[in-house]
Amino acid sequence: MVFSIKEVIEQAVQTEKLGYEFYIAMAEKFKKDEALKKLFDFLATKELQHEKIFSELTRKVSGKEPEGWEEVSQYLRAIVESEFFLGKNKSLPSLEHVKTVADAAAFALNFEKETLLYFHILRDMVEEKELVDEIINEERSHVVWLSKYQQEHKAGSVNG
Numbered sequence: 001m002v003f004s005i006k007e008v009i010e011q012a013v014q015t016e017k018l019g020y021e022f023y024i025a026m027a028e029k030f031k032k033d034e035a036l037k038k039l040f041d042f043l044a045t046k047e048l049q050h051e052k053i054f055s056e057l058t059r060k061v062s063g064k065e066p067e068g069w070e071e072v073s074q075y076l077r078a079i080v081e082s083e084f085f086l087g088k089n090k091s092l093p094s095l096e097h098v099k100t101v102a103d104a105a106a107f108a109l110n111f112e113k114e115t116l117l118y119f120h121i122l123r124d125m126v127e128e129k130e131l132v133d134e135i136i137n138e139e140r141s142h143v144v145w146l147s148k149y150q151q152e153h154k155a156g157s158v159n160g
Contacts, residue, residue, distance in 0.1 A: 005065055008073065008122055009058045011080055015115055016051035020044050022111065025095060026104045033101055039149055043108070043142055050135050057131055066125050079118050101153060109146040115139055 023044035030036045066072075098104050116139045123132040 004073075005061050005069070005125060006058055008076055008125070009054055009061060011076070012119065012122060013051050013054045013058065015080075015118065016047045016054060019047035019111065019115065020051065022095070022108070023047060026098070026108065029098070030101055030104055036101055036104065036149065039145060040104075040108075043145075046138055046142065050138065053131060053135060057126070057128055060128055061126055069125070072121060072125060076118060076121055079114060079121075102150070105146055105150045105153060109143060109150060112139055112142045112146060116143065 023040045027037045027040035027044065030040070095107070098107050116136065119132060119136050119139060123129055123136060126132060
């Protein structure tokens with residue numbers, strides 16, 4: 001089955017909702033780590049902003065699928081349906097394995113990377129590239145912040 005361009009963007013909206021839910025849950029779970037809580041709260045806010053932008057984009061796209069759409073659609077579906085990206089019920093995967101700050105940072109980093117991959121492919125398929133570029137740049141900064149946090153945490157656990 002092939003996603004329509006609108007479905008692909010709606011999936012991006014869903015992804016941002018899941019990111020928001022994840023970051024809120026992690027901010028609560030690791031509230032004793034002030035730096036991580038602050039980072040997760042900030043990322044949750046950004047996910048809400050992205051959700052709104054993608055929702056607006058859904059209204060702007062034409063129903064016309066770009067050339068080569070079927071193959072791209074199947075690739076995007078494979079990303080979305082991966083067990084890591086979305087759980088069996090199209091919701092956030094089980095977070096039972098996230099027990100430590102390091103687990104939370106690693107999971108968040110991988111989620112952001114998967115999201116970034118999805119958005120890069122989406123960008124190539126829509127006319128509203130500037131809008132998607134804006135989100136890609138912010139998602140890229142999320143990867144940088146999480147990587148930096150992870151590196152600082154590793155250094156802290158070695159030195160501390």
